[in-house]
Amino acid sequence: MMTLQQLTQMAGVVCPMYVIADPKGRIVSAGPTLKKLRPQLTWEGRRFFRVFDLSRPRSVRSVEDLLRTSGSKLHLQFRDAPQTGLKGVCTPLPDGQGAFINLSFGISVLEAVRDYDLTSADFSPTDLTIEMLYLVEAKSAAMEASRQLNLRLQGAKIAAEEQAFTDTLTGLKNRRAMDHVLRRLIASGREFALMHLDLDFFKQVNDTLGHAAGDAVLQQAARIMVECTRQSDTVVRVGGDEFVMILEGVLDTARLAAIAKRLIQQLEEPIPFGAQTCRISASAGTTLSTWQKVPDPQQLLNQADLALYAAKRAGRAQHCFYREGMEKDEAGPCSSGESEPRQAAGGPAS
């Protein structure tokens, strides 16, 4: 028959966080690692339930109760701080000598190792705690490397998107960006005016003074359009000398006509290029998202385009609003919006 001393010696090696309690609930012996958690405590002779609080199962009050849980999982914690949570399992000692309880840290092992300054010598060689700590650190290091990569990729993505949505010559938005903005505005039910502007005499500048002059003119035109609009508006270069402005929340035709007039006036200012002077003008056509029951980007662009061509036909340096029927009515008059305010809700009927 094995003596208690032999048992505790074996248990100290195999499961260094064991406790043996006698039938009255007094601790007879405790493992070396468990003792390390409360170095000041005289373990032998203390009441088990005074050291530990059993949180599950709740009903356990005595060693007798404890023995009835034999084999199932126990949840305990120290009564004094730090109230480290422990897991346990109990099995009876032979001949009613009491209970053998083995404890472990469970998931609280990370804090426990830090709080109690434990080393690998405190765990049984078969205990997976060291492997778990290793894994936690290895995963944290790998996650950190992944996180760094994600941050860099995110930065690169933003830069690439910025580039993909920008017209490199003028710094304005490009057609892709415009499609994106239009979709977003329409999807969120916001109202806006869409103005299509085309430079007049740009081809002449390009042909007579060269592409460098043409580029300078486009850059100056872009600056003017940005200055004449708000920060929240979208100015797009959609083609060689064609531009689209999306003005959110501007539905007043008189105000839009005034904006167009100011734009055209400023674009007509001579643009110096070296010793030369470039002179251009512009025509513009505008439609409102509220003139369609269900606004559609392609249709709005088409309407603004029709209005622009009406403006061109009316002579250069003009601005027109879209009007219903413009699709067929090729020689229709141009409505500048200055003299004939319309009811937005009624749609662009003439």
Next chain:
Amino acid sequence: MHGLINRAIQAFVTSTYGADRWEEVMEEAGLGFTEFEAMLFYTDEQSGRMLAAMEKILARPLPEMLEDMGTFLVSNPQVEALRRLLRFGGVNYVEFLHSLDDLPDRARLAVSDLHLPALELVEQTPQQFELVCQPGLPGYAYVLMGVLRAMADDYGDLVFLDHSGTQGGAEVISITVVETKFAAGREFDLGAHSL
């Protein structure tokens, strides 16, 4: 070759020779980029070109630089995480040596697509070991030499190391533990970096 390995070489060159020299190396390698990403994968050809460029630009034999890199990986505070992970291998140097058998599996636990060649420790006497390093990662044995040397310092042991050639494609490092607790090792705290 895994990005982590390439990135480790980059960290070593940048911190030992400076960022400018690293840029020269990468320019010579002509891969079209200067930074390796730790969590991406690169072809052996790309890594090979980087190593060849390193040897040319830094004008030092590659085995020597790889050994220095191994030492750098363990002793530089920049990469403290790796030293800690290796220290989990054992409470003393000999136990650490025995844990090297598990190194490829441990590496794969942390980063599932990181494949390191198999290592086998042969104990000849309690002080005399041979580490057999299977092929698969050119120069790995030299890096390991540096790691083993630096880990001996970390445990405070005095150790002799020798690259003793190849055995059927595998490289062999002979290890003699001359004196344990020869010097004060570095502190290792299990929970120091826990979350």
